[in-house]
Amino acid sequence: MSSTQEEAKKRKLDDGTGDQKEIDNSHSSLFKDFTLKRVLREDPRSKTISLHGSLTKGQHVSADAVVLLERKPFEVSTLEDSLHKTRTTETLSNDIYSTHDAFSPGLSPDLKATVICPATEKHISKYSEHEPFLVRETPDLYKNVTEPCMAQSKFSIQWVYNILEKKTESERIVVEDSDPDLGFVLLPDMKWDRKNIDQLYLVAIVHKHGIRSLRDLGSEHLPLLENIRTKGLAAIKKNFGVAAHQMRVCLHYQPSYYHLHVHFTNLRLDSPPGSDVLRAHLLDDVIDNIHTDPDFYQKATISYALRDGDELYKWYKNANYFGTEESETPNNANTESSTVVVWLG
Secondary structure (H helix, E strand, O other), rough: OHHHHHHEEEEEEEOOOOEEEEEEOOOOOOOOOOOOEEEEEEOOOOOEEEEEEEEEOEEEEEEEEEEEEOOOOOOHHHHHHHOOOEEEEEEEEEOOEEEEEOOOOOOOOOOOEEEEEEHHHHHHHHOOOOOEEEEOOOOHHHHHHHHHHOOHHHOOOOOHHHHHHHOHHHHHOOEOOOOOOOOOOEEEEOOOOOOOOOEEEEEEEOOOOOOOHHOOOOOOHHHHHHHHHHHHHHHHHHHHHOOOHHEEEEEEEOOOOOEEEEEEEEEOOOOOOOOOOOEEEEEEHHHHHHHHOOOOHHHHHEEEEOOOHHHHHHHHHHHHOOOOOOOOOOOOOOOOOOEEEOOOO
């Protein structure tokens, strides 16, 4: 058995006291008592599906759970052997062309499952299908709508502090700068299997607390941002052999959680989540914008999409941002503020 396969059988888990214990889960069956309640969202293009159901996990019996299933990339090392043992049923034949339903022998994992259990209503809503709406957030809207919503957010980020304090996931850290002001940890995102370099996806989480998002950044944060860029890219080159000019490095706005973090993805990874023009802000551009104007992100109007299940969407709707009909032009849009323009190529 290879060291990679052996490692996949063992995981260090937090036992609730902040300590980690190693367990062998090579024969575990997390889903043996899973009960499906409904499909929350399905994306045929990315081959992902989000499910709401109940399962037993640890001390939580028949608890609400959100399960995210994703098709894994092919395991090239076992592909030939898998094909030899694959059963097929022909579905179409036309001259030299034919299509088949193929039934894999299961020699390697073909699904990745991410489980949130016990899941709250907020988790269920987050991973459900929702109608998207465009918001052009002016500085006034940020102050009067977005920031108050952030202050009342009930989403816990204790898991972020667990990583920074090395209570969990310490074995996954690729590089760390422990400086309290300039430091960060760089580790693989949960969406990356740590095998396929073309799918490389890492996240740098800053040690300094209190920097929630792009809106909080100013000239005093330039050393931090430049440190993340320099050391993060150097660590990726050293550990994974991917050069700086082959990397996409960006911040998300709105972010998925309000503690500053930076996304590092391989350019070969086609359209990773959050890489679209309505969410991704390239780190190089952010640094340049702050050099141009230290208060750039306090003055800018920033466009992004919200879904009708988002808590922030509800705040904007209550503020009558969308008018009586969501399709109407917002009655409080400020067209005089500068606009962030992000070009992704």
